[in-house]
Amino acid sequence: MAKFSDIKGFVFDLDGVITDTSVFHSQAWHQVADKVGAPWSKELEDGLKGISRMDSLEMILKAGNVSDKYTDDEKVDLATEKNTNYLKLVDQMTPDNILPGIKEFLDDLKSNGYLISLASASKNAPKVLSKLQLADYFPEIVDPKSLSKGKPDPEIYLKGAELINLNPEQCIGVEDAAAGVESINAANETSIGIGDPQVLSAADVKFNDTSEMTLANIKNQMD
Secondary structure (H helix, E strand, O other): OOOHHHOOEEEEOOEOOOEOOHHHHHHHHHHHHHHHOOOOOHHHHHHOOOOOHHHHHHHHHHHOOOHHHOOHHHHHHHHHHHHHHHHHHHHOOOHHHEOOOHHHHHHHHHHOOOEEEEOOOOOOHHHHHHHOOOHHHOOEEOOHHHOOOOOOOOHHHHHHHHHOOOOHHHEEEEEOOHHHHHHHHHOOOEEEEEOOOOOOOOOOEEEOOHHHOOHHHHHHHHO
């Protein structure tokens, strides 16, 4: 792990770190489940997290034993409908959807001269940031279309450092998922994990939630 004084930039994940759009994904999938007559449960909802769109749809159809009732084309239509529903929910986002302490932390980073980039696999990230009125903090956003590999591969975090012209060793990556922490570590950046410390045991610095993440608290854990 680097020394705190060596750090010049921060590379952020979006979901679960800056805001929580997983609730909107769940709402949009719930609408699809209701439409196809599949029972909605906490287990199903949790099982869909981090799963691709078509795989998520299959899980819902299987839960309702209706997988063979739909043609491939109809399945694509259902998945597209889910995305449309999701984007309508994203459209209603406001700065109230920023997770606790994050706006203050970003202000602190800016006033202390740290560089900032975003490393999210979400194609909707620019739209989400604009709804949260945080776009000005993130002049540099990794384009998911430019990536050949997903997390836990380090590619996205290496790109995040490159965009702000820093070596990975000069960056801290911020994540809420184990695969993301693995990606940061593999990129040779210092990792912050936000959430269950047992799930994120590989993170260099750990916080239970975003409100605990301050420069002073990060320094305490690093030095």
